[in-house]
Amino acid sequence: MTIPKPKCNPLEVPCDFNLKTWLEEQAQQLEKESSDNQLNYLLAHADDGVIWGKFQNGELITTTEPVKLFPECDFPTLRKETLQQCRIFGHKSEVMIWKTDGGFKARLIEDEEKTEFIPELQILWGTHGEHHPNGFTLLWDGSQGLQHAVPFTDIELEEKENGKLKNKVRLIVRHYIDYDDSGVARIYLSRLVDLTNKEI
Amino acid sequence: MKAVTFLLHTQQPILATSLQGDPNSDVSHPYIPGSMIRGFLIGRYLQKNRIKVNDDTLDIQQLPNVKRLFFDAKTTRYLNAYPLIDNKRTLPTPRSWYKDKGVTFSEDKEKTIYDFSKIPLEEQKELTNDYEENLSPKLLEENFCLVDEDEVLLYKVKRRINIHNKRDRKRGKGIEGSGAVFSYDAIDAGQTFQGVVLCETEEDQSIIESLLQHKDVWLGGSQSAGYGHAEIQLLNNNHEYYEVESASRERIENQANLTVTLLSDTIIYNECGQIVSNPETLRQILSDALNQELKFQENGIYASSIIVGGFNRKWGLPLPQTPALAAGSVFVFENIDISSDKFHEFLDNAKKIEKQGIGERRVDGFGRVIFNWLNEETEEYKAKLFNPEFQTTQQAQNKEPLKSESSKIAVGIANRIVRKKLDDLIIQQVSKISLTNPEEISNSQLSRLMLVARQVLYEVEFEQTKYENERRSITELVEPINNLLHNLPSNALKQFERSKLTENIKQCLNVEDSWLQNVWRSNPETKHLIADDQPKVIIAGEDKDIDTYITLEYSLRLIIAVVKKIMKEKNND
Numbered sequence: 001m002t003i004p005k006p007k008c009n010p011l012e013v014p015c016d017f018n019l020k021t022w023l024e025e026q027a028q029q030l031e032k033e034s035s036d037n038q039l040n041y042l043l044a045h046a047d048d049g050v051i052w053g054k055f056q057n058g059e060l061i062t063t064t065e066p067v068k069l070f071p072e073c074d075f076p077t078l079r080k081e082t083l084q085q086c087r088i089f090g091h092k093s094e095v096m097i098w099k100t101d102g103g104f105k106a107r108l109i110e111d112e113e114k115t116e117f118i119p120e121l122q123i124l125w126g127t128h129g130e131h132h133p134n135g136f137t138l139l140w141d142g143s144q145g146l147q148h149a150v151p152f153t154d155i156e157l158e159e160k161e162n163g164k165l166k167n168k169v170r171l172i173v174r175h176y177i178d179y180d181d182s183g184v185a186r187i188y189l190s191r192l193v194d195l196t197n198k199e200i
Numbered sequence: 201m202k203a204v205t206f207l208l209h210t211q212q213p214i215l216a217t218s219l220q221g222d223p224n225s226d227v228s229h230p231y232i233p234g235s236m237i238r239g240f241l242i243g244r245y246l247q248k249n250r251i252k253v254n255d256d257t258l259d260i261q262q263l264p265n266v267k268r269l270f271f272d273a274k275t276t277r278y279l280n281a282y283p284l285i286d287n288k289r290t291l292p293t294p295r296s297w298y299k300d301k302g303v304t305f306s307e308d309k310e311k312t313i314y315d316f317s318k319i320p321l322e323e324q325k326e327l328t329n330d331y332e333e334n335l336s337p338k339l340l341e342e343n344f345c346l347v348d349e350d351e352v353l354l355y356k357v358k359r360r361i362n363i364h365n366k367r368d369r370k371r372g373k374g375i376e377g378s379g380a381v382f383s384y385d386a387i388d389a390g391q392t393f394q395g396v397v398l399c400e401t402e403e404d405q406s407i408i409e410s411l412l413q414h415k416d417v418w419l420g421g422s423q424s425a426g427y428g429h430a431e432i433q434l435l436n437n438n439h440e441y442y443e444v445e446s447a448s449r450e451r452i453e454n455q456a457n458l459t460v461t462l463l464s465d466t467i468i469y470n471e472c473g474q475i476v477s478n479p480e481t482l483r484q485i486l487s488d489a490l491n492q493e494l495k496f497q498e499n500g501i502y503a504s505s506i507i508v509g510g511f512n513r514k515w516g517l518p519l520p521q522t523p524a525l526a527a528g529s530v531f532v533f534e535n536i537d538i539s540s541d542k543f544h545e546f547l548d549n550a551k552k553i554e555k556q557g558i559g560e561r562r563v564d565g566f567g568r569v570i571f572n573w574l575n576e577e578t579e580e581y582k583a584k585l586f587n588p589e590f591q592t593t594q595q596a597q598n599k600e601p602l603k604s605e606s607s608k609i610a611v612g613i614a615n616r617i618v619r620k621k622l623d624d625l626i627i628q629q630v631s632k633i634s635l636t637n638p639e640e641i642s643n644s645q646l647s648r649l650m651l652v653a654r655q656v657l658y659e660v661e662f663e664q665t666k667y668e669n670e671r672r673s674i675t676e677l678v679e680p681i682n683n684l685l686h687n688l689p690s691n692a693l694k695q696f697e698r699s700k701l702t703e704n705i706k707q708c709l710n711v712e713d714s715w716l717q718n719v720w721r722s723n724p725e726t727k728h729l730i731a732d733d734q735p736k737v738i739i740a741g742e743d744k745d746i747d748t749y750i751t752l753e754y755s756l757r758l759i760i761a762v763v764k765k766i767m768k769e770k771n772n773d
Contacts, residue, residue: 008472047271048257050517081260082271085473096473101274101556107473125517146517189474 003177004114008189011106013097019080020060023088026095026108027055037092037110041151042078043171043192044086049076054135054151055088061134063149069134073147080104087192094191109191116177118187121170121196124148128163129155139169152195167199201555203441204397204408204434205289208232208281208417212429213360213386215421219507219521224382226421230343230357232393232430234278234464234565235510236419241278241397242270244411269404273562276404279443280464280565281395283344285355285586289394290344291443291463292528293354294574296502297581298337305342305354310582313340313352317459317530318579321499342585343528347574352583358388364425386420386427396441398555409434444573448551451572457497458533459576460486463568465508465524467560475560477505477523479531485558486569490549492536500532508566524566607742614737614744621726621737622746622754625719630761633704638766640698649701650763652684657756664749674748678709704762708755711748716755720746 011026027039042053042060053062063075076082085098097106111117125148126139136149156166171192178188216229216236245266251257257266268275283290296317303311314337316324327335342354366380367373374380397408418428443463444451452458470481479501487494504526510519536546550571557567635641656677663671685702696702708715720726720735729737736745 010471045520048514049512081267098469098473100469105469105473107471109472148517188476189472 003116003179004112005178006112006115006117006176006189006191007108007110009108011095011097011108013104013106015103017080017104019078019083019086019097020065023086023095023097024055024058024060027060027088028058030090030093030095030108031058034092037090039088039090039093039095041090041192041195042086042088044078045084046076046078047082047084050148051076051078051086052136052149052151053078056135061151063136069132069136070138070149073138073149075149089192089194091193094193096191109189111174118175118177119193120173120175122173124150124169124171124195126169127165129157129165129169130163131155131157137169139165150195152197155197165197167197170196172196201441202399202402202405202437204399204405204412204437205441206395206412206435207284207433208393208395208419209431209433210387210389210391210393210429211431212389213362213384213427214419214430215384215386215427216419217421217511219509222383224380225385226382227385228359228387228420230359230387231283232281232387232395232419233510234280234395234563235561237281237395237397238270238278238564239513240417240419241408241411244414245269245407248411265407269399269407271563274556275400276408277398277557277562278565279396279398279568281393283355283357284392284394285344285346285353288346289396289443290346290355291573293340293342293345294461294502294530295339295504295526295528296530297340298335299340299583301336301338303338305583305585307585307587310351310584313581313583315574315579315581317500317502317532318574318576324499345583346586347581349575350578350581352581353586354583355586358391359385360388361385384422384427394435396443398441405437409437443554443568444570448554448571449547452547452550455572455576456535457572457576458494458536459572459574460531460533461570461573462525462527462529463570464527464557464565465506466527466529466558466567466569467508467522467524468558468567469560475522475524477503477525479503479525482525482531482558483533486553489553489558490546492542492546492549494533494536497532497534501530503529503531510564527568606740610740610742611744614739614742617737617739618744618746618750621720621729622716622750624725625716625723626754626758626761628723629715629719629758630765633762633765635699635701635704635762635766637699638769641695641701641766642692643767643770645692645695646763646767649684649705650760652680653756653759653763656680657753657760660749660753660756664753671749674711674752677752681705681709705759708759709752711751711755714751714755715758716746716751 013022023042030037030039040055042051042062044051051062053060062078063069064077083099085096087094087096093108093110095106095108097104124139125141125146127141128139130138131153132138132149135153136151137153137155138147138149140147150169152169155169158164158166172194174191174193175187176189177185179185214228214232215226216233217226218229220227246257251263257263260267270276294315296315298314298316299311305311314327314335316337328337340354342356344355346353361383363381363383365374366378366382368375368378399405399408412432412434415432417430417432419430420428422428467475468481468485470476470478483494483496505523506526507521508524509521512519553569554571556562558569559567660677663677685696685705688696717735721730726735729735731738731743734745736743
């Protein structure tokens with residue numbers, strides 16, 4: 001039994017590269033190949049924290065670069081030295097770069113026509129929020145002090161209740177299925193797709 | 201491998217939350233994760249070096265040590281603290297071990313464990329189909345083991361389950377709509393775990409040791425609710441450290457197959473950047489790292505997968521949850537050609553893998569791997585549960601050392617007891633000794649001998665007030681007596697020989713084969729005061745033995761006493 005699978009190809013990462021420039025190049029390259037193949041968001045895990053970002057006119061904007069959007073929050077900066085893994089993603093594709101003992105590795109997943117997948121919505125941390133004029137929303141959970149800023153403002157807030165979210169923000173994840181030799185199905189690949197705040 | 205090893209004695213239950221059980225409850229890992237140990241050591245390092253929360257701790261220019269000590273798996277790795285039994289760090293029970301269904305392990309009776317990774321498939325079938333054996337194999341529930349040849353001690357971590365209910369912050373109690381009941385399944389207090397930090401240099405070793413000096417530590421979750429207190433006991437780290445006893449070369453050379461056992465959960469990426477718990481991906485990674493194509497033996501995979509996560513206090517967020525190959529997973533690969541030219545390279549690579557681990561989060565103790573841990577000829581083990589009462593008795597015997605003042609008092613008491621016993625032995629010994637012809641020796645010769653013996657005794661007593669390395673040697677000290685015996689005028693020499701006094705003195709002064717040792721061992725009052733096969737008195741862990749200087753001192757006292765006795769007897773006559 002064959003299931004239509006997405007394309008998954010390794011990407012070359014030069015030895016000495018600028019992370020921000022390399023990510024911007026990947027996004028521009030995909031958009032050049034197909035105008036509807038846009039990478040919108042960035043989610044990175046680094047030694048010093050979780051970093052959200054988004055592409056605006058081909059430029060990568062994170063919570064700390066080019067300007068510190070939330071100076072009161074001490075969000076980490078995206079840098080090669082502390083990066084564990086980073087994904088830039090859109091509706092059709094995702095580029096992922098991750099650190100290994102032998103340097104960085106990267107790959108590109110692109111959905112083909114009729115690619116089959118299982119969608120999953122993963123709830124993001126935060127019951128309350130505050131929009132930022134630069135396209136980010138600061139999220140926190142009740143009285144707990146943990147905060148993060150998602151590059152997404154299409155979030156309904158209840159102003160009367162101190163910015164309580166009407167619906168929780170969700171990360172759309174796509175899982176791809178494969179069968180092993182004995183016919184057992186398993187998720188063999190997953191990627192991030194989008195952010196949403198729609199009611200389920 | 202340079203390592204900092206230490207013990208963690210749990211004083212309160214420890215909540216090292218894993219991703220199991222009911223979502224409303226927290227179930228702890230049965231060990232203290234390396235990430236938790238790394239976390240508290242980072243906290244101590246920041247405090248000690250007065251580094252502020254907002255400082256960029258990962259800036260190598262400003263703080264050159266931080267990345268090397270806490271964030272780089274190539275230089276430092278914080279291994280999981282596994283339970284300590286029999287003064288050894290246990291390891292995860294191999295998942296190739298099976299018991300017969302229904303068998304329960306006990307502390308006194310040995311039961312059989314079958315290692316299916318060593319038993320050929322045909323024999324496995326025979327075991328399960330045989331009418332007499334009729335083995336119904338089941339995996340072991342005990343998480344940790346200690347292996348000594350074909351004997352195994354199993355250990356199941358004691359747990360504490362507490363029920364809590366959510367309280368309203370303002371009213372201090374559960375209210376309608378906010379009073380959920382949940383449970384914490386934690387590692388119980390009163391257990392000991394051994395932690396290990398692997399590092400590359402002596403400098404790093406001493407920095408980490410200095411962070412472990414303060415003995416009280418709080419680990420894991422719910423620290424404000426009576427969880428997490430443990431005490432640190434730093435161990436001696438002046439030796440190379442290996443997670444299993446024999447070196448990797450012996451293990452790899454002596455066995456036909458290559459068996460890989462995971463000593464901690466292992467997170468691996470496949471070529472697509474997907475974290476998988478797939479043995480095939482592990483095989484590829486190991487083949488690349490060893491530079492040798494490995495091939496699974498038929499029926500050679502005994503693995504399971506789990507989901508791992510965690511919490512990063514710096515992030516203030518939970519870590520991404522990922523699948524991992526579970527600790528204790530066993531993979532058997534087909535024989536590698538050890539005679540080939542590539543074997544040395546293979547061995548070096550294998551050593552490197554054992555040292556560095558494989559996969560992700562190695563700095564937190566993930567990805568520990570060992571080659572050919574268990575002897576391939578041992579197919580069955582005799583196993584019983586570890587008896588904690590036995591350890592408690594042993595621990596009571598090996599209490600922590602006394603403080604210096606108390607130690608001095610204890611040594612003083614032991615010293616006085618030794619001397620009192622020796623005084624008694626001398627009295628008994630004097631009464632037993634009788635010279636052959638005491639009337640043959642004149643009082644002036646006896647006085648001369650006593651004078652020299654007293655002078656030497658005075659010097660021996662003085663030498664004992666000095667440090668051992670500053671003392672004069674025994675030969676030097678007894679020289680005046682030897683000179684006396686050798687330089688006697690012919691008449692006096694005859695007197696000494698006829699009375700056999702020379703012979704007795706020489707026997708007495710032989711401190712190597714001392715009369716004192718023999719008498720101490722045979723006397724009913726002292727024969728029970730023997731430790732490590734030496735006459736010894738032990739008070740509160742402090743001991744006092746009979747060294748050569750005490751032996752010489754009491755030999756001289758004996759000579760003086762015997763001489764006095766002869767003079768007295770002669771005078772009475």
